[in-house]
Amino acid sequence: MGSEKTLVIGMFGFGVVGEGLYKVLKQTPSLKASIKKVCIKNTQKKRNAPADLFTSNPDDLLYDPEINVIVEVINDSAAGYEIVTTALNNGKDVVSASKKMLSEHLPELIALQEKTGKSLLYEASACASIPVIRNLEEYYDNDLLHSIKAIVNGSTNFILTKMFEEELNFKEALLLAQQLGFAESDPTLDIEGFDAANKWVLLLTHSYGIDTTIQDMLFNGITQISPIDAEVAQSRNQSIKLVAQAKKLQNGKVASFLLPQFVDQADQLYFVKNEYNGVVIETGFADKQFFYGKGAGSFPTASAVLSDIAALRYGYRYEYKKRNQQQPAELSDSYNLRVFISFESLANVPKEEFTSIEEWHSGNERSYLIGTIPYQSLIHKDWWKTNNNSLILMPNNIVENSEVSELKKMSLSLAGLDV
């Protein structure tokens, strides 16, 4: 084992996570890590820490030779990128919680980590308190990982729980998520799925060695979900959750998407409520494993930053084994999804694109159908999230091409569907 080094930290940001880390570090003296300076934008704002801790000049941290660790917990991704790259280039290890920045620049940052020989750790950037990145990185071999599905955004899970179980309306639930420090400063990032998509980019790299971007991801948030969707869920004893999923297909490629989903009670994710996150991993030999913990909030997120700081004492760095040493998996665009679509007008649903339709309900204000549709009919298209359409995935939603002909035989005739 290498000798443990003393860590002198320069921290960027003193918001929900930064202040949480400051408090948590004070309660962890055994760690031999102390914050020397904190860089903030607004020096006028009153802070719960001594005034001489703060500066507004990034160079006071980035060019201080005594500081050997930069912790970056700000929400400006362009500034975050500048800070993280300068810090690595200046020979400092970095811990970041900036999922958006990391998702936008991961391949460059991996290359820079390699070039500088320093560590860039970011456990707090996905699922906050759940140690999912280090687990995926160290424990699961590419070939053994059959599938991973997860709730990765605390705010949306909190909102859906409050709406469906405590009858708050969307606005009230979002406001509460903001007040409790779960939501992003721009909450559209949460409710429209961007935050979860950024996290999923990172988890795909660590689970399957895949480099991708949110621009190439099939995703949505929770803003289209309508009361009738909730009624359908209730009548089936299911809940609706925003779930990210990746699964190895028969051809070895990976199906990946992040969409609202009906979750039934046999699924571990059904019991993930409020700001909690959950990850279900299926492997060749261990079958199912379930990770559960707080996915947002000051101390849960700070706990993951703290764990990364602790790991730096013995020089831990991600090796990106699946990406760099093994054959990375490829994303597939050739499979089908079993979906529920509710809509005001069938004219806004391209029914001819469905491979099969298994259920159809006509209502006064909204109707819905359940059917199977090629992934290609959804990716880079927006009919399913515009014109008041709402798409929710069914449980067991991936239908491989080899299974489609059977479905076609069972399908209802599309010809009979009239507006």
Ligand code: HSE
């Ligand atoms: N806004 C994020 C969430 C914070 O709700 O999950 C944690 O990343």
